Every structure is written in C-alpha cells, then in structure tokens.
Amino acid sequence: MAKHRGRGVATINYPIGMNLGGDPSQALVHSNPTGKFTVTLSSIDLGQGMKSVTRQICAETLGVPVDDVYVDTADSDTGPHCMGSFASRGTHRVGNAVMAAAREARAVMMEAAAEELEVDPGDLETDGRGNIQVKGAPHRSISVRDVAIAAQFRQGKTISGRGIFLVPLSDVDPETGEMSPATCYAHACLVAEVEVDDETGEVAVLKMTSAYEIGRAINPKLVEQQLVGGSWMGMSHALYETPEPYYPNTRDGPRDFNEYLMPGPGDICPHDIIVLERPAPDGPFGAKGPGEMCANPVLPAVANAIYNAVGVRIDELPITPEKVLRALKARGGAPGSGRAR
Amino acid sequence: MSVTVKTFARLNEAASALSSERGAQFLGGGTLVMRAVNEADPSVATVIRSTDPGLQHLAVSSGRVELGAGVTMAAVLAERELAFLHPVARAVGGPAIRQAATVGGNLFAPSPYGDFAAALLALDATVMLAGGFGQRELPIEELLHRRERGNTLVSGVAFKRPAADSFRFSKVTRVHPKGISVLSIAAQLPMTSGRVAGARIAYGAMGQTPLRAKAAERALEGRALDADGIAPALAVAADGTSPVDDPIASAWWRREILPVHLRRLLLGAAHT
Amino acid sequence: MLEFRKDIFADERDDNLKEVGQPTQRQDMLGHVTGTSPYYDDHRFANLLHLKILRSPYAHARIRSIDDAAAARAPGVKRIIRAADVPVNLNTLLSLIQFGKDDEPSLASDVVRYKGEPILGVVATSERAALEALALVRVSYEQLPAVFDVEEALKPGAVSVNAVYPKNTFEYYGKYDHQKLRFGDVEAAFKQADAVLEDRYQMSPIEHAPAETNGSIAVPDTNGRVSVYTSTQALFFSLDTSAKINALPSNQLHFIGGTVGGGFGGKVDTMTEPLVILAARLTGAPVRYRFSRHEEMQFGSPRGAERIYIKDGVMKDGRIVARQVRAYFDSGAYTRLSSYAVVKCVAHIPGPYTIPNVHADVFCVFTNRTPATAMRGFGVTALDFALECQMDKDAVAIGMDPLEFRILNAYRDGDMKAHRRQAKNCALIECAQVVAEKASWPLRDEFRRMSSRQGGGEHRTGAAAERTRAPAPAVPAATPRPAPASPQRVSYERPAAAASPSAPPPTQAPAGSTHGAPRFSSVFGTRRR
C-alpha cells in the first residue's frame, strides 16, 4: 500500500450581499427610561451571530457598553423589514441599518445631554462606559442613565432612531452582462494538504492553512466560528456530500445522517487561519461578511492537492474515493510520490 | 391507530405472541423498530417485548461464550473477557447507540448494517431460537438465510471462544469515528505451526446479509499469513459476494477495495 | 488557530474602537448551553394539530384521480387539504421582487414534476394519525417520461418539465434562454494564446442538512389574524409569500422566529408556512408542519447541481488572455432561486482575476428533480471549484507555480472587470502572500512584493495602468523585465505583439433595455450604473 501526500491551493473572492443589490434591511433602536437600549430587527440569527454582531455595532455607534444593548430579532409585528439572512448580507446590510438607527438615537441622546449640561451638543463625547462628558473636561459629565431619565421625564424627547440600508438595485445589460453585482468583496486563499491512499482512493485532509480578508472582524471569535465551521463544510462538500450519490440518476438518495455523508469529529484536521482587514468603504466599520465564502476555497484546494499527491484530476464533486480510484486505475496507478512542495 | 405494545415476562410467551400476531415485531434495542414506529411503518402494528432476564445472559468460560439476544454493544465493551469483540462492538454507532443496540437486533439489521452479525458468522456462532415449543438451535448461516421471513425470535447466541489473537476485525467507513459500513471483514484464523488451519472469514455489506468468504477460506488453508501465503486468497476474495450500490458506496468500489482491506487485515494492518 | 495580521492595510483602518473588534460573548450563548433558546418548535399550544403531506412517488406523472375518502374518515383526521383549497396555487419565490413567472403550485393538481412533489395534506390530531391517513389515499397516476440531465433537457424534442417554461430554460429579460457576459474578443485571444485549455466540471446537488428540519406552527390569533412560529431564514420573505398564496393582507399574519437551528440557505424557500397557515385557517386550530429528516434530505430543496465548461487561453509568460465559460444550473422542476443564482454566477466570472477577454453563457435549466435553492456560497461555490481547478491546470500547462500564477493574474485596484466595473478594495494578493509565508510555500521576491493596490506593484504597473483606461479589453503590455535564471520558470515579459486587437465592448447598455432588470427596479426605484 502506498499513501501519497500533496498540497493544493485556491484563491477566491466573494461578493457581499444579494447580487445586484436591491436588498434592504431596516432597524430600530430605542432607549428605555433608564438608558438601556434595545435594537429591534426582523432579521434572523441561524447561528451566524446576527444578534451579537449587530449588538456590538450598535454599542460602538451609540458609545455605550455592549452590556447596555440588547438585540431582539424576528417578530414581524415589531421588527421592521429585513430581506433575510442569506448572501452574506447580515453584517453588511443589517449592520449598516443598525448603525444608521444608532446614529439617529445617539444624536437625540447627545442633545438631551447637552441640555442637561448646558453646553453645545458638539462639545460632548461618550466615554464608552455609560457616560457623556464635555470634550477636554471629563469632570463635566452625566451618565447615559440620567440623560435617558431627563429626556423621558423632563425634556419629552425620545432617544430612538430608525435606520435602513439599501444598495440600490443594479440594472443588467442582457447583451453584455454589464452590471454592478456588489459594492464590496471578501477574499481568501487556502492551502490544503492531503494524503491519498492509492489502493482505495481514500483521501484524508491533513492540514489547512488559510487567509481570509473580511474588511473588519466585528467580533474575532464569531469570525473564527464561521471560518472553522465553514472550512469543515468545504471539506465536506469536497469529499463527502450529496443527496444524489449517482447524479444525474436520482436513485439511492440518503434518508438519514448515517447515509448522508459528512466528515465526523474523527476526520477533521488542524487549520491555521490568518485574518486580514481591508475595510470596505461602505461596510459598518469596514466590515464585509465571512459567512458564505469560507467554504469555497476548500473544494478546489483539496482537488488540487489530490492532483499534487497522485497526479489525477477529479473534476466532479463530491470527490469520492471511488472517483479517485477509477482515475488512478485509468492512468495506471499513482506516480512514485507526491511532488515536493 | 397507535401501535400496541405487549410486554412479556418470559421469552417463549413473547415468541408465541410474535408468531400469532399480524404485523408484530420484537423490540430489541429499538434502533430499527422504534424508527419504524416513529415513521408509522404499517408493517409494525404491534411491538412485542420481553423483560426475560435470560436476554441479558452473558457468560464467558475458557472454551465458550454465551450472549443473550438482549446483550448490548455497551455490555460487550464492558466485559474484559470479550476484548477480542471490542473492536466490533465499538464499530456499531456512537456510545448512545451502543447502549441500545443488541446482539439479537444486529442479526436482523439490513445491509450495510450488521457488523456484529458478520463477526458472529466468522465465529461460527450457534443461534438459539425461542419458540412456543421451547428452544431450538441453528447455525448462524441458516438464520441469516431465513431472517427475512420474520417472526423468528432469537434468545441468544453461543460460540467457541477463539484462540488468543486468532480473531481479527476490520470495518471500512467513510465517516469517523461513527460511520456505517462500506464493508466489514471478520476473520477467525486458527494457526498451527505458523499455518492457517480452519479459517472462517465473513464479510459485512458485501451482500444482502453478512456472508462467508468460502473461496478465500479454502485458499488460505495451510498457508502462512505473509504476502505470498495470502496471495491466492486475495485473488478469490470477492468470489460469492454480491455487493450493491447504496448511498455509502457503489458495488464496484466495494469489490475493488475488498481484497485490499482483506490483505491489510490478514497481514495485521487492520484499522477499525 | 486564528491570528490577525493587523499590519496589513493598517493605513486604511481606524482601530481606535471600543466594542467593535472585541471577542464579546454571543448574546444567545447562555440560552444555547442551557437548552432554553426558543426555536419555533419550543412554543406549546393546547390541542395542536399536525399536517403531513402526500408526496409523488414518480418524477413525472399525470394525476388521473385522487381518492381520499378513506383518509378523510380515518381516526384523528380533522381535514384533508387539496390543491383546490389553496387560494393562490401558483407562485415563484422571487415574484416578491418581480423576477420570473409564477411556476410552482403549493399542491400539485394535474401533473407532478418531481419525486416528492406535494399533492395533498392531511391535518390530524397526531403525526402518526396523519401518516396513517396518508397511507389510505389512493392516487391514480399516468407515468410520463422524465428528464434528469441538464444538457439532455436542452435538446430538441426533450421532455418539457414545467409548462410555464416549456423549453426547460428560465426566460431572461422576456426573450433570452440564458444570461450572457461579453467582454473583449475571446476568439481572437484564443488564436494568439500559447496554450488553450478546455475542461468540464460537475457538482452534484448538496443538502443543507441543518440540525433542525424545516417547520412552522400556525396559530389562529384573536381578531382573525394568524400567528406563525417559523424556522425561516427570511421572516418577511416567508410572510409575504404566505400572504400571497393564502390571498391574505400581509398584516393578517404575525411571524415570530429569529432563533433557528441552522439554515445554510435551506430555510429561505418557505416550504411549510403557506400550507400550515391554510391548515390553521381551515381547522381553526393551531397546526404544526414539521419536515421529517427524510423529507428534509430528499424533498427539501438542495443546493442545485451545476455543470460548468471552461476554456482558457494562456500565454507562456503566465497571463490569462481569454476565458470562456458555459454553465448549466440544474434548477429541478421549478425556478425557486436558481434564476437568481445564474446572474450571480455570471457576475462572478472570470473570478478574482484580470482577464481582458471574457465570454460566458449560463443557463437555468429545468429537470424532473427536487427544485434547487440557495445555499452558502450560492451561485459561486461550484464556479470557484471549476475556476480554481482550471487555474491549477493552466499553471501546470505553462510550467508556472500555481500560487505565483494566481498572484500574477489577480485583480488589482483600478483593474477593469468583465462586468465593466473597476475593481477596488482588492486583497487577493495579500491573502496569497500571508498563506505562502505561513505554509512555507515558496514565492519569489517579485511575487512577495506585489500588491493589490493601484498598479499592483512592480512589473504590473504598466499592465494596470493600461487596464484602467476602461474599458480596455485588449491584452495589456507590461514593462519588460529580464527572464529569471531558473530554467523551468517562464519569462514575465509582455511582448506588445501579444496584445489582441479585439473590439472594445460598449461602455453603456443598449439604450432603453426594458426587460428583466427594469422589472426589478419597478419595485425598488433607483438603479445603479
């Protein structure tokens, strides 16, 4: 038996938000009478962290601690319209809408504070710890709590804001395909190292090294969740998954998790990830969206690594051991060893 | 209507109920029958179960092993004397499934399930049947041959304890640690003066039921377990098998890799 | 496991932030680890009824007759739901943004077009009672020939899958059977290329397999409204689709969701809400419609299969001078979102590279299989697989390191893309450089020095400058540089001779193009150029 190692690489980019735009999201932000804020959305958190990312964006924009913000998602009676959680649009589209709403709320908050401190709103700043102070004179400050009480009970102001973010819809030229698909793109490069068993066609992914450029990591732990989980899904797409194992023939479709193949906890590999941040001009604090693109570079990187290991090209997904073995037999076995790289 | 569940203190009562009731199924660990019940499978109108302590019977002597049909994979793993079967029991599902999956149930698990049954086939197990008219025994081959006919209630299995290090098992899966079989191979390889004497080799997922590799057994007789010695056996490894395409693997791939994994098993490079 | 390279692009960032950039704990984590996060099925209602669906056993058949009398009399059955009960029994998801024609019934009445297509529903006091009643329904089918291969489906005389699109292709701009991309002149460039490589790529369908299957619960509310607890990924998408199919004003529906057990694109299609709302209104009781795992795997829409042909023209010096793509999206029996994926795919061609001549034709094709939908990386995942495998083959063909080959062709700020917009905010090269460093993948100095910024650094300056005279599809010239010593390394000189005299593409869309996109904008008003 011979096992061959090889490395493969892929570089990709990914458009943020619905192609062509035209996918709005709205947000509402308001303070309760004691200076704690609620963000109201109809957006969905399906694990990607919508609630957490918008919470941090709102806190940063308002200038208050993240603990003073709570995000309420997905009630159509209270949350304003959002196109939905797909197309890596959550952080960029919803984040921008929340930012706009938070800016509007912050303006009212600063006015109310200015009235209490008898200064011009322009002379005030937030300290991020729940206080508003005069620039250069931090001893002249008032807590957000007292501002909210004053606004509600004395000034009759509502510390609240509305926000919408819309990338206007692009036209498409039917003859040339001229269009504006997206306003920003995330980027990635991934190197996969595999081991191929030339007697069975079985492929093991031994290591992944990647870099993802995502504009701005609003929360590095949530970014890590997406990139680690997403690269696992990429490995799964590359080597295991399909509900139609004999496509285009529809027979023998899996009906359960024993028959639908995905890598188990015993099939995963170490993965070194580097994150780059080149802020998107129209992203919230420059953020793009890591959610969808992270699986994409794994598929071709694994395919190219298999070629590097045993010299066969598998151009059909998933790259099952059967396909590898058939290709190896067709070319009369694997070369001596994987090309050094 | 909801299914009827009938519980019997004694297995032979359960056996007669099983043979008399229409659409009755015996509940082992539940991994097969409860799934069918959840899916409202019309072939399961009545679920028969028994609290007979004999189902949990587990006896290991120097010469003989007896396992009640209700003994779970977890129970096998908990028995140090059955270390040679641990790789087999561990190959059945995750820990939670092993707590449920039984020796008896595995005998009826449709391909590609039934890795433990393949091991029992290699061990030349005798199957005890419970019936209204008391116990009957039959060779495991016979049970596997007629199991589709249903209404058979197994009370337990017994087999000669294999000589030390003479039993080997290998399961090929796509998913680790828990995956169902591409194929599995169980082999009992008694050696006399460095030569194989009376090998029994069984495959899982290479046919409708676990089956013997009779050609390979014959080819191994009197041979040493080295590259040259096993070559004739590998050449006929797939004889008599009838693997099918399923969501896990194609018949072609199963046939292609069977000799490879048989070689690795015979040369001692088994992986489970 | 995760490291940041804050030094790169630092000059473009203000890192003086308090909350953004912090590894703050997820707001929902406590709920997750205590098992108290409220998924749609964690809401409890007295006397909950259960909806189960009869599905077609055939990929293509005419329904002769349906006899559900026995099912209606079965124990626990409260209501049979037939196609005739569905107020608006034809819809397409993107009708919300006026893209495409209504082509999919909620319940099939005359013809079934894929194995598993819903035909009839049973509402009963338990899931089991509903399933047992379904087993009593007798349907008489006349089996019809079916087509499963995208290219077979496009041949003359092929079986017609979907009556709304009889030619088996989605209709773009009211007249085209596919989406085009035309930039420069690929044929001229192929003639001059040192190497031309063509290959075929195929991705099978992929199931989202979320831990929680699709489902929803509809509860008749006071004052005639219906509250819907749902696993949807797009609350208003599902609300408006359900309102349309049930012919209800949207404010009669109250959708509650937002905590979902995984989606990955598989919970956008609104597969359960319209019928569960109908069931609740017809019975006046709360009703749950929860996909079984088997339904989720085989009959809930997957990421559709794609077949992609790529033809590349490459110069010995490493430049890709032409890329032609022909791709077929297997939409299954109905459109759902594949029509949109096709446009997104075209927008992604030729990948993150600057290629002066690009030509693409991408088809959304109907076949007799489960309708496809969006999934993580939608419209791009399979294309990236094909493009990046092709890039590897190109590099091998001209004896160049595959990573250096990518860096050389990578798009830089200011480059003109095939869809006629200037590239900006690029970072592909930097990603490649840091990975090469981390994985000890040897890169020569000039490639380590290259940059995504305007000009792209080093010898790309001339190239990028040339390119920015938009639109300039002709192969750009580069500042000549001496060939490196290494024999198997190729020269990066760009002889002017390599410039292809291809016709510049129009900078504007034909005046008054009044199809397709305008239909979008009639809803959304403003348009971008």
Place this chain on the structure above:
Amino acid sequence: MKTPIQFQLNGEDVATFAESGANLLDVLREAVGDLSVKGGCWQGTCGTCTVLIDGAPRVSCVTLAETCAGKSIETAAGLRRGADLHPLQVAFVERFAAQCGYCTPGMLMAAKALLDRNPNPTRADVVDAIGGNICRCTGYEPIIQAVLDASRSNERRRA
C-alpha cells in the same frame, strides 16, 4: 391508548401518560415539557436528542418511553445547579462551542456521559464520545476543545 409512566427527571419524580409506542423524546417534550431535549431526526441517526438514562447516554427518539419506567433520566435542563453552570456548560461558553445551538444540549449530555465515567479523557475518547452527535455549524473542533477543558476543570476541582 395512553399508559401511565413514572420516572425521575433531573432528580425530580415525574408521572405522566405516554401514547402507546411513544418514544422518550416526544414524551419528554410534549407530555413532560422538558424542551431542552431537541429532536433532529426521529431515526436515531443524529444524536441531537441524547439524554442520560441511569447515567448512560441514550438516543431518546428511538427509546420506547415505557421502558424508562422507574429509571433516572438526565437532560440538559438539569445540568445547571441553581445559577451555576455545569463545568461543561462553562467550557462550551468559553470555547464558543455553539452556533445555532440546536445540537448543543445533546452534545453536552454525550460529553457528560463521558466525563462522569472518565474524568480525564484523551482527545480520542472525546471524539468517540461525541461521534454519534451531528453538528453542522462548528466543525467539531471547538466542541472537542470545550470537553477537554471541562475535564481539566474537573481535575482542578478535585485538586
């Protein structure tokens, strides 16, 4: 036909009625109201509904409810001691070992079954212990790390 059934749930006596042939998952959720147990397949193939019965991990969707009469059942709802999180819950939080959170209760119970039996597991032990539990979000690594962390915190407490 409903049959009465009694068992202990997270230390409390529970008496309820189970539909004949009902699985434990449906009884816990629909009859008893313990919603911390999630259902993923009702086929015994995803491990999402894992609970402990007399200390052993079981897939509740293929466990006949009436076989649990008189037994002691543990679910994720019982992990917490008052306001204090179980060391496994703490470790899952610290490792960000949940995204959609749907498989998390089952993962926690599969992991608890391991640590109760083997306080100092190897990585391979952890991989085997969660081998029957499908997670579609995390790629498993954070979960494996969390379980290993929890075992170390066990050690700390014993020390």
